[in-house]
Amino acid sequence: MSERTVSLKVTRYRPGQDSTPTAQSYEVAYPDDWVVLDALNFIKDHVDGTLSFRWSCRMGVCGSCGMMVNGEPRLTCSAFLREFDSQEIRIEPLAHFPVIRDLVIDMSGFLDKLKSVSPWIIRDTEKDPSEGEYLQSPKQLDAYHPFTACINCLLCYSACPIFGLETDFIGPAALALAHRYNEDSRDQGSAARWNAINDHNGAWQCTFVGECSVVCPKSVDPAAAIQRLKVDTAKQWVRSVLLPWGQK
Amino acid sequence: MNHRKTLEPMWWGLFSAGGVVAAFLIPIHIVLLGLAIPLGWLPGSAEIFQSWIVRLYLFVLISLPLYHWAHRFSFTMSDLGLRPIRKPLAILCYGSAIAGTVVTAWVLLRI
Amino acid sequence: MTRNRPDPSLLFHPRMPGNWWLRKRTYFLFIVREFTSVFIAAYLIVFLVQLYQLGNGPGAYQAFMGQFASPGWIGFHAVALAFAIYHSLTWFYTTSIVIPLRIGAMVAPRYVFTLLNVAVWLAVSAAILAIYLIW
Numbered sequence: 001m002s003e004r005t006v007s008l009k010v011t012r013y014r015p016g017q018d019s020t021p022t023a024q025s026y027e028v029a030y031p032d033d034w035v036v037l038d039a040l041n042f043i044k045d046h047v048d049g050t051l052s053f054r055w056s057c058r059m060g061v062c063g064s065c066g067m068m069v070n071g072e073p074r075l076t077c078s079a080f081l082r083e084f085d086s087q088e089i090r091i092e093p094l095a096h097f098p099v100i101r102d103l104v105i106d107m108s109g110f111l112d113k114l115k116s117v118s119p120w121i122i123r124d125t126e127k128d129p130s131e132g133e134y135l136q137s138p139k140q141l142d143a144y145h146p147f148t149a150c151i152n153c154l155l156c157y158s159a160c161p162i163f164g165l166e167t168d169f170i171g172p173a174a175l176a177l178a179h180r181y182n183e184d185s186r187d188q189g190s191a192a193r194w195n196a197i198n199d200h201n202g203a204w205q206c207t208f209v210g211e212c213s214v215v216c217p218k219s220v221d222p223a224a225a226i227q228r229l230k231v232d233t234a235k236q237w238v239r240s241v242l243l244p245w246g247q248k
Numbered sequence: 249m250n251h252r253k254t255l256e257p258m259w260w261g262l263f264s265a266g267g268v269v270a271a272f273l274i275p276i277h278i279v280l281l282g283l284a285i286p287l288g289w290l291p292g293s294a295e296i297f298q299s300w301i302v303r304l305y306l307f308v309l310i311s312l313p314l315y316h317w318a319h320r321f322s323f324t325m326s327d328l329g330l331r332p333i334r335k336p337l338a339i340l341c342y343g344s345a346i347a348g349t350v351v352t353a354w355v356l357l358r359i
Numbered sequence: 360m361t362r363n364r365p366d367p368s369l370l371f372h373p374r375m376p377g378n379w380w381l382r383k384r385t386y387f388l389f390i391v392r393e394f395t396s397v398f399i400a401a402y403l404i405v406f407l408v409q410l411y412q413l414g415n416g417p418g419a420y421q422a423f424m425g426q427f428a429s430p431g432w433i434g435f436h437a438v439a440l441a442f443a444i445y446h447s448l449t450w451f452y453t454t455s456i457v458i459p460l461r462i463g464a465m466v467a468p469r470y471v472f473t474l475l476n477v478a479v480w481l482a483v484s485a486a487i488l489a490i491y492l493i494w
Contacts, residue, residue, distance in 0.1 A: 015369035098370040106365050161386055164375040204256040207323050209389045227457040230260055237257030270399050271450035275443045276484035282436030286427035294413055294420055296494045310403050317400035324393040329377055355407055358414040
């Protein structure tokens, strides 16, 4: 198998030692079928065991190996080395997030945001299991299904300049999931999600740059979800003004 | 559930309405009044502005895109570095749009 | 909440550079799209002054309109038109993302909705031109 070499310019940050991240270059010879993650694992196993990064499934499902590859947010398990023409590839931690170490970002802020939209089915009363399933028509399924594929990889947050400017912005993935559950015919919990969505740091912070949907490896289209949340919220607002007594 | 009260849905609604009006109607008005008539391609007559229907139409045409401007400008300037003065900037922008609406009504009434 | 959290004092917090919108083509085009609103508003203020002069009488109006043939004003209107058209096209495209166009059980590709809007836009523009000419 033919082998080529590439120089990986990897961001290093040692907490407690470094005040700012620095870049370290590693020369890697790679076969045609290697992805960026393979090269990082090669470095970790054979060159420099101190390099830290997250990964798990190696097949674009777990969402843990997201990094900036030549400045673009990518799942490194899906970014083939051969697709880059340059002799050097820059590997940086996902943009806009606090860095814990090297390529590992702190996602605890995102986990709080995710929780704030209650991304699960909320029922006023649960049916008894003996009464059977909650049935849905294909049309009801279509309403939310495109938004179910999110793997919380956070590429959309790194693509979003608004999140970079305003880290309190609840962001694309959390809002897409809020929309996903609001649109689910089995769900009755949109009121519980209202305050998180209808907030300056909720849907209203978004100015529809649209890059979140471009980088999403699962074609979730958070940008569409957020704009539809705005439409729904504005409609409800008009209703609450015209019919203030009819508010739930 | 205590629902949060915010006017952002209203400003966004006005922004959207203004964006639609601007997208469908503004270019032809610039072509007609800003280029074709001054360049002599088409005759320039101001008689049409005497009509009340036309003036009502012009009120919508001018006022709504002002809110479209106010919303986008206030957000974009925040994104370009004015985030620390976001609140006063928003008040200035939306306030200008409201003032513009009043001025538009006044100008159209005195034709 | 006392879950395991990284020590905040050990984290590195990145900062967005002020020129972030110049660093990526799509970010730059986004800023251009947002700034179309400035040119549209500027045109509308000129239009408002024009209508104000009309209220001052035919003489004032003719004098004001006379200036519009100057290269400066033609340039202003040409630039405003370019931004207005950019607004129209980007608006129709973004609307196609917000509002899915359903044909029966299928969702039509977004360009169908965009092109439909462009067709309506051209028809409305032609209608306005016709109304002006017939008046």
